[in-house]
Amino acid sequence: DIQMTQSPSTLSASVGDRVTITCRASDSVSGRTYNWLAWYQQTPGKPPKLLINQASSLETGVPSRFSGSGSGTEFTLTISSLQPDDFATYYCQQYKTYPWTFGQGTKVEIK
Amino acid sequence: QITLKESGPTLLKATQTLTLTCTFSGFSSTTSGVVVAWIRQPPGKALDWLAVLEWNDDVRYNPSLNNRLTITRDPSSNQVVLSLTNVDPMDTGTYYCAHRLLWRGMDVWGQGTTVTVSS
Numbered sequence: 001d002i003q004m005t006q007s008p009s010t011l012s013a014s015v016g017d018r019v020t021i022t023c024r025a026s027d028s029v030s031g032r033t034y035n036w037l038a039w040y041q042q043t044p045g046k047p048p049k050l051l052i053n054q055a056s057s058l059e060t061g062v063p064s065r066f067s068g069s070g071s072g073t074e075f076t077l078t079i080s081s082l083q084p085d086d087f088a089t090y091y092c093q094q095y096k097t098y099p100w101t102f103g104q105g106t107k108v109e110i111k
Numbered sequence: 112q113i114t115l116k117e118s119g120p121t122l123l124k125a126t127q128t129l130t131l132t133c134t135f136s137g138f139s140s141t142t143s144g145v146v147v148a149w150i151r152q153p154p155g156k157a158l159d160w161l162a163v164l165e166w167n168d169d170v171r172y173n174p175s176l177n178n179r180l181t182i183t184r185d186p187s188s189n190q191v192v193l194s195l196t197n198v199d200p201m202d203t204g205t206y207y208c209a210h211r212l213l214w215r216g217m218d219v220w221g222q223g224t225t226v227t228v229s230s
Contacts, residue, residue: 038216040158047207047220048158054214091158095216098171100148100160 133208
């Protein structure tokens with residue numbers, strides 16, 4: 001199984017801050033054409049929401065302050081200017097090989 | 112517009128079989144590249160992938176569930192059914208079904224259904 005490790009587990013930040021979350025895979029999740037890595041946002045009591053496909057492709061309707069980068073085994077999710085709606089838990093997920101695996105989550109809290 | 116909705120029992124006893132139904136609209140589960148996935152989330156914990164049913168009838172399961180899972184399709188009613196045998200209190204959590212197409216992540220999720228297993 002490919003293990004996904006996110007850091008930090010918790011992040012305290014203020015509105016307007018730039019925030020970066022890291023996701024490391026135990027094996028490469030990149031292929032010849034695609035990076036099989038997604039980022040999701042989850043708020044309490046709600047299902048996850050897909051933010052980013054293919055490590056860096058923003059889903060339609062997701063604000064441009066969110067961005068993703070990386071390849072191989074190291075990926076980052078960046079929020080350029082944190083907004084009140086962004087206080088949530090973020091998960092990375094690889095879907096290159098089965099079993100699909102998620103990171104343990106990064107909770108972004110209000111500082 | 113794609114929608115998915117999970118349904119099933121909210122309370123079970125240990126050793127029973129959990130059967131959950133994902134009823135969807137806005138897509139066909141047999142269209143090339145479509146995958147319907149099940150994911151669960153124990154209270155306060157991370158997401159855990161359970162199983163997928165691909166458009167071509169391929170199925171994949173999380174091996175950590177030790178062959179307790181079965182996923183099937185009912186195309187006549189736009190439903191995908193997940194069964195989990197011999198449940199345990201550790202199976203308590205919120206269960207989600209989700210849609211995925213081709214190279215994308217899981218782009219549409221159901222609202223989730225909460226299951227509690229008592230001992």
